Amino acid sequence: MSERLGGTPAQTVGPYLHIGLRWPDGPYVVPEGTPGAFWIRGRIFDGTGAAVVDAMVESWQADPDGRFDHPDDPRGARPPAVPGFRGFGRSETDGQGWYRLLTVKPGPLPDPDGGTEAPHLSLSVLGRGLLHRLVTRLYFADEPAANAVDPVLRGVDADRRETLLASPAPDGFRFDIRLQGDRETVFFAV
Amino acid sequence: MLPNYRPDDVDVHPPLLSPGYRSTVARAPRQPLTYLPQRLTEITGPLLGEGRLGEHDHDLTRQHDGEPQGQRIIVHGRVRDGDGRPVSGSLVEIWQANAAGRYRHASDTWPAPLDPYFDGVGRALTDDQGHYRFVTVQPGAYPWRNHDNAWRPAHIHFSLFGRAFTQRLVTQMYFPGDPLFFQDPIFNSVPDPDARQRMVARYDHASTAPEWALAYEFDIVLRGRESTPFEDGDDDE
Numbered sequence: 001m002s003e004r005l006g007g008t009p010a011q012t013v014g015p016y017l018h019i020g021l022r023w024p025d026g027p028y029v030v031p032e033g034t035p036g037a038f039w040i041r042g043r044i045f046d047g048t049g050a051a052v053v054d055a056m057v058e059s060w061q062a063d064p065d066g067r068f069d070h071p072d073d074p075r076g077a078r079p080p081a082v083p084g085f086r087g088f089g090r091s092e093t094d095g096q097g098w099y100r101l102l103t104v105k106p107g108p109l110p111d112p113d114g115g116t117e118a119p120h121l122s123l124s125v126l127g128r129g130l131l132h133r134l135v136t137r138l139y140f141a142d143e144p145a146a147n148a149v150d151p152v153l154r155g156v157d158a159d160r161r162e163t164l165l166a167s168p169a170p171d172g173f174r175f176d177i178r179l180q181g182d183r184e185t186v187f188f189a190v
Numbered sequence: 191m192l193p194n195y196r197p198d199d200v201d202v203h204p205p206l207l208s209p210g211y212r213s214t215v216a217r218a219p220r221q222p223l224t225y226l227p228q229r230l231t232e233i234t235g236p237l238l239g240e241g242r243l244g245e246h247d248h249d250l251t252r253q254h255d256g257e258p259q260g261q262r263i264i265v266h267g268r269v270r271d272g273d274g275r276p277v278s279g280s281l282v283e284i285w286q287a288n289a290a291g292r293y294r295h296a297s298d299t300w301p302a303p304l305d306p307y308f309d310g311v312g313r314a315l316t317d318d319q320g321h322y323r324f325v326t327v328q329p330g331a332y333p334w335r336n337h338d339n340a341w342r343p344a345h346i347h348f349s350l351f352g353r354a355f356t357q358r359l360v361t362q363m364y365f366p367g368d369p370l371f372f373q374d375p376i377f378n379s380v381p382d383p384d385a386r387q388r389m390v391a392r393y394d395h396a397s398t399a400p401e402w403a404l405a406y407e408f409d410i411v412l413r414g415r416e417s418t419p420f421e422d423g424d425d426d427e
Binding site for chain 1: 193214271310388
């Protein structure tokens with residue numbers, strides 16, 4: 001093993017994150033018109049209940065077959081089952097704190113301990129006032145059987161699990177993120 | 191085998207609640223973070239490549255018909271993981287204020303001039319050895335309202351993906367000898383003074399372009415990794 005190097009510290013993206021991080025196609029995990037695609041929409045709130053208008057949500061997920069087009073997936077990298085599937089999305093919040101992502105539901109994943117992970121997205125939240133990104137997971141409320149045996153959800157206090165569930169909405173799902181205070185979203189150390 | 195990304199030392203990253211930086215007070219979670227063992231979603235990540243880059247994305251002085259005002263600088267360095275392995279083919283995104291300390295952003299309204307020839311945004315991919323290189327202008331310092339007579343030291347924002355969700359990092363690059371460090375709560379939010387210095391670029395005379403541009407070297411270290419066994423029924427390797 002070579003010499004250990006000290007890590008570079010994280011710093012906030014600041015209020016002008018849009019200059020560097022906004023992509024016109026950012027919210028499109030899948031191209032518009034993809035069969036079965038839906039919108040995930042939500043608002044971000046701070047501890048005073050105010051909408052957070054200078055934040056960004058990034059998402060990462062498996063394809064509908066539960067595969068990643070990535071060399072470190074031990075099952076082997078595989079091109080996505082859905083044409084144009086990027087697996088990654090990013091959306092800045094608007095003037096009312098809304099973000100949005102167009103995607104398809106990921107498949108379940110085999111867990112290293114032998115169980116199965118329920119369909120989920122991993123999310124990073126970046127913003128002014130956040131010196132380090134926050135990490136959370138989005139699960140789907142219409143997958144109760146899979147969620148009941150998910151190893152990550154089971155490790156979260158029962159009375160806070162609902163903060164990780166996206167609820168069905170007219171054109172997809174709704175997932176709000178509360179940075180602090182009442183019904184604070186569960187954030188993870190990875 | 192599944193890679194497992196080691197956590198950085200505890201004093202490397204800023205505490206989310208750093209009251210000297212006032213915006214953290216209402217935004218830092220109050221509940222402790224929940225430990226999440228790394229699984230497939232964490233050890234994979236977006237591998238975003240050439241398709242995201244335009245011809246002049248790495249040269250912020252050539253994105254318009256004219257040249258921006260300010261001192262031309264080359265900013266280059268290596269992206270490696272905590273074990274010294276180069277992070278290759280990885281997207282690096284930067285953004286910054288112009289030479290007068292003004293961002294091209296609707297929310298930045300302090301009375302310093304905009305530059306019609308400077309957007310302040312760049313993108314590059316690391317090469318096989320993890321090297322990246324930008325050409326830009328020296329950003330100016332600017333005032334903000336965090337505390338009385340507060341000024342941000344000159345900096346360039348850096349965004350890095352690495353090869354896994356777990357390695358994602360957004361940081362800021364600072365310039366050596368900046369007299370504004372003492373009063374900046376963002377720079378000083380990093381508890382370990384040695385780690386803080388890792389955000390400060392090195393003046394690099396050997397990499398200057400004679401009669402053209404000064405140069406700074408900024409190396410970036412993402413989390414290192416180990417391997418752990420992975421049991422899976424349809425493992426085809």
